[in-house]
Structures are given as structure tokens and as C-alpha cells.
Amino acid sequence: xxxxxxxxxxxxxxxxxxxxxxxxxxxxxxxxxxxxxxxxxxxxxxxxxxxxxxxxxxxxxxxxxxxxxxxxxxxxxxxxxxxxxxxxxxxxxxxxxxxxxxxxxxxxxxxxxxxxxxxxxxxxxxxxxxxxxxxxxxxxxxxxxxxxxxxxxxxxxxxxxxxxxxxxxxxxxxxxxxxxxxxxxxxxxxxxxxxxxxxxxxxxxxxxxxxxxxxxxxxxxxxxxxxxxxxxxxxxxxxxxxxxxxxxxxxxxxxxxxxxxxxxxxxxxxxxxxxxxxxxxxxxxxxxxxxxxxxxxxxxxxxxxxxxxxxxxxx
Amino acid sequence: xxxxxxxxxxxxxxxxxxxxxxxxxxxxxxxxxxxxxxxxxxxxxxxxxxxxxxxxxxxxxxxxxxxxxxxxxxxxxxxxxxxxxxxxxxxxxxxxxxxxxxxxxxx
Numbered sequence: 578x579x580x581x582x583x584x585x586x587x588x589x590x591x592x593x594x595x596x597x598x599x600x601x602x603x604x605x606x607x608x609x610x611x612x613x614x615x616x617x618x619x620x621x622x623x624x625x626x627x628x629x630x631x632x633x634x635x636x637x638x639x640x641x642x643x644x645x646x647x648x649x650x651x652x653x654x655x656x657x658x659x660x661x662x663x664x665x666x667x668x669x670x671x672x673x674x675x676x677x678x679x680x681x682x683x684x685x686x687x688x689x690x691x692x693x694x695x696x697x698x699x700x701x702x703x704x705x706x707x708x709x710x711x712x713x714x715x716x717x718x719x720x721x722x723x724x725x726x727x728x729x730x731x732x733x734x735x736x737x738x739x740x741x742x743x744x745x746x747x748x749x750x751x752x753x754x755x756x757x758x759x760x761x762x763x764x765x766x767x768x769x770x771x772x773x774x775x776x777x778x779x780x781x782x783x784x785x786x787x788x789x790x791x792x793x794x795x796x797x798x799x800x801x802x803x804x805x806x807x808x809x810x811x812x813x814x815x816x817x818x819x820x821x822x823x824x825x826x827x828x829x830x831x832x833x834x835x836x837x838x839x840x841x842x843x844x845x846x847x848x849x850x851x852x853x854x855x856x857x858x859x860x861x862x863x864x865x866x867x868x869x870x871x872x873x874x875x876x877x878x879x880x881x882x883x884x885x886x887x888x889x890x891x892x
Numbered sequence: 893x894x895x896x897x898x899x900x901x902x903x904x905x906x907x908x909x910x911x912x913x914x915x916x917x918x919x920x921x922x923x924x925x926x927x928x929x930x931x932x933x934x935x936x937x938x939x940x941x942x943x944x945x946x947x948x949x950x951x952x953x954x955x956x957x958x959x960x961x962x963x964x965x966x967x968x969x970x971x972x973x974x975x976x977x978x979x980x981x982x983x984x985x986x987x988x989x990x991x992x993x994x995x996x997x998x999x
Contacts (some may be wrong), residue, residue, distance in 0.1 A: 612958070739893070741894060742894040743897040753904075754951075758899060772916065788988065789989075793992045817998075
């Protein structure tokens with residue numbers, strides 16, 4: 578089992594007072610709480626902080642934790658010989674490398690129990706499930722690998738790997754959540770099992786940007802294509818599509834391909850929008866340059882005519 | 893050997909009674925009722941008969957439960973924080989939608 582230094586997780590010395598512990602937690606919780614924080618690794622950091630606080634704020638748990646001695650964080654260690662008998666609410670095997678330090682403090686010996694016969698509800702688990710736009714489009718089979726704490730037949734505490742598979746139907750979008758009742762942490766002493774929550778997120782795609790069930794795609798055009806109009810091939814998650822670009826198409830115009838976006842859960846589909854961009858090649862050859870100069874001479878187009886009339890309004 | 897998860901319920905499919913919402917979110921029913929008084933959690937059906945709750949209430953109740961445990965907030969503060977988080981979610985969604993419509997070269 579790997580050691581975790583709960584004092585340093587809260588930025589404290591070993592002899593910290595209860596007041597110092599509380600203050601340290603409050604400051605760090607505000608900084609890293611996932612609902613409030615803008616820090617990059619907020620969720621992981623907050624988990625550490627909350628775990629440390631849960632143990633150190635409780636007199637008995639803190640005493641039990643201190644008895645484990647000091648070790649290097651991340652170091653594999655064994656609790657002292659009599660620790661299990663004295664403190665642990667459930668027997669565990671010190672050789673079990675999967676065990677997490679927090680499991681030891683989940684139930685201490687003599688701790689006040691809730692529910693009849695000390696029954697306690699299992700913990701809820703939440704898992705992030707990133708999927709690609711193509712997977713969202715077609716539906717997908719996902720695989721989850723979780724290590725969850727359990728009590729075996731000898732009421733011994735262990736972390737058991739669980740391998741799940743689940744079908745995510747098409748129509749899932751970014752931010753949608755699924756609840757899987759009873760598939761979270763196991764209940765204790767006959768208490769109910771906790772729930773498993775799956776949080777779907779859409780991974781960024783090199784081509785498409787999703788907004789709800791609609792997809793946005795940049796459509797680069799050469800200046801002559803925008804001026805003269807053309808027919809282009811446009812990719813979509815459902816396959817290549819042909820799109821007619823009208824003559825005189827301006828940059829920024831959104832060309833709509835109805836029903837080619839992401840499927841909606843029951844029926845229908847969002848739309849695909851191709852956003853026109855007018856692009857120049859990075860290298861213009863001499864013959865091309867000559868043609869552009871001809872065009873410049875032949876055209877009376879003034880794209881900045883409005884500067885003169887509207888600038889006057891500033892006075 | 894992978895266990896196939898069959899009973900998966902989208903948040904949008906949930907229609908819960910008050911006791912069910914309380915149990916799933918681990919919030920005491922009294923706190924839930926108080927949050928309803930503040931308008932922080934709203935039932936889907938009109939106020940006749942037993943209230944029923946859907947996805948929005950489930951999200952809010954779970955967030956409230958987490959905030960209550962992590963920050964030791966009492967209910968009035970919870971209601972305010974839930975309101976602010978709603979606003980943050982709205983803004984985030986608007987921003988995300990705007991960014992989706994922006995061609996890459998303009999970012």
C-alpha cells in the first residue's frame with residue numbers, strides 16, 4: 578500500500594492544530610474545488626485535499642494515521658504490527674498492493690455506525706467517459722476499468738478491479754450523464770450499494786466542432802472559387818457530401834447541410850455548417866501575381882468605402 | 893470477463909419522487925425542501941400532488957450534496973451557490989457555442 582502524506586497535502590506540519598487544519602482545508606478547497614476552480618488539475622488535487630482533511634479533522638482517525646509513522650509519499654509501506662488490531666474497522670491484508678490508504682480510514686474500529694446493524698451505503702463513483710465525434714455519431718461500446726473497495730467473504734477489505742462494458746447509444750452529446758444504479762461501491766453490513774455515474778464528454782476533433790447536436794466545419798476556398806462559385810466535397814461523420822457554393826460567397830458565410838450533424842436521441846439529427854474562409858496560397862507565382870495585378874487594375878471595388886462615411890460619427 | 897452494464901439511465905430519463913431524489917443525492921429531505929423554497933431545485937410537474945423531479949433537479953441535488961459535504965455550507969448559502977453555478981454553466985455553454993462557430997484562423 579502506498580503512503581500518502583496528508584499533512585503535506587494540506588501544506589501543514591505534523592503538529593498542526595485543529596484550527597490550522599480547518600483553515601488550510603478551507604483555503605485549498607476554495608482554490609481546487611471542481612465546481613469553483615479554474616485550475617487545470619483541480620479534480621485530482623481536490624480529491625487529495627478532501628481525503629487528507631477527512632482523516633485529519635477527526636481525532637481518532639488522525640491518531641490512527643499518526644501511528645502509521647512517517648514515510649516518503651508514494652512509498653510502499655506496512656502499518657506497524659499492532660495497528661490493524663488496534664484501529665482498523667475491517668481486517669485487511671498488508672500485502673494487498675491494490676489497497677488505497679483512504680480505505681483504511683473509511684471505517685475505524687469503534688466508529689459510530691449509521692443504520693441498523695451498522696449498515697452503510699456504498700460510495701458513489703463517478704467516471705469521465707470521453708468519446709470521439711465519430712463514436713457519438715454511430716453509438717459506441719465503451720470499456721471501463723475501475724478499482725473499487727469491497728469486502729470479501731471473510732469480511733476482509735480489498736480493492737477489486739472491475740471491468741465493465743456499456744453501450745452508449747447514438748445521440749449522446751457533451752456533458753450528458755448516465756446513472757447506473759447499484760454499480761458503485763459495495764454497501765457494508767447489508768447496506769445498499771452505491772451508484773456509478775458516467776460523464777460523457779466529446780473529444781476535440783481535427784475537423785468538426787460540436788455545439789449541441791450541430792457540427793461546424795471550416796470550409797477554405799480560393800478567392801476565385803468564392804467569386805465564381807463552385808462545387809466542393811465536404812467530409813461529414815456519415816460520409817463525404819457534395820456542396821454547391823454560390824458565386825459571390827463572402828468569407829464567414831455559414832452554408833447549412835441540414836440533418837448532417839449529430840443524431841438526436843429519439844429521432845432527427847442536428848445540422849452541419851460549413852463556415853467559408855477565403856484563403857491565399859502561401860507562395861504566389863509570378864504569373865499569378867501578374868493576373869492579380871490585372872484584376873486589381875480592372876476592378877473598381879472599394880471594400881473600405883464605409884470607413885469614410887462611418888468614421889465621421891466618432892466626432 | 894467484462895460485465896455488461898444494462899441498466900443505465902440518462903439523467904433526462906429520470907422522474908423521481910422527493911424521497912427518491914433525497915436517497916440518490918444523499919441530501920436529507922428537509923434540505924431538499926428548503927432548497928425548493930429558495931427555487932434552487934424545481935420539480936418538473938406543476939405543484940399539484942406529489943412533486944416529481946427530472947435531470948436538472950438531479951444535477952442540482954448532487955451538486956448541493958457535494959458542496960454541503962466539502963464546504964460545510966448551510967442551506968441558504970447552498971441556494972446562492974447553486975444559482976451562481978447555473979449562471980457559470982450558461983456562460984460556458986454560450987462561450988462554447990460561439991467558439992464552435994468561429995473559424996480556426998480567427999481564434
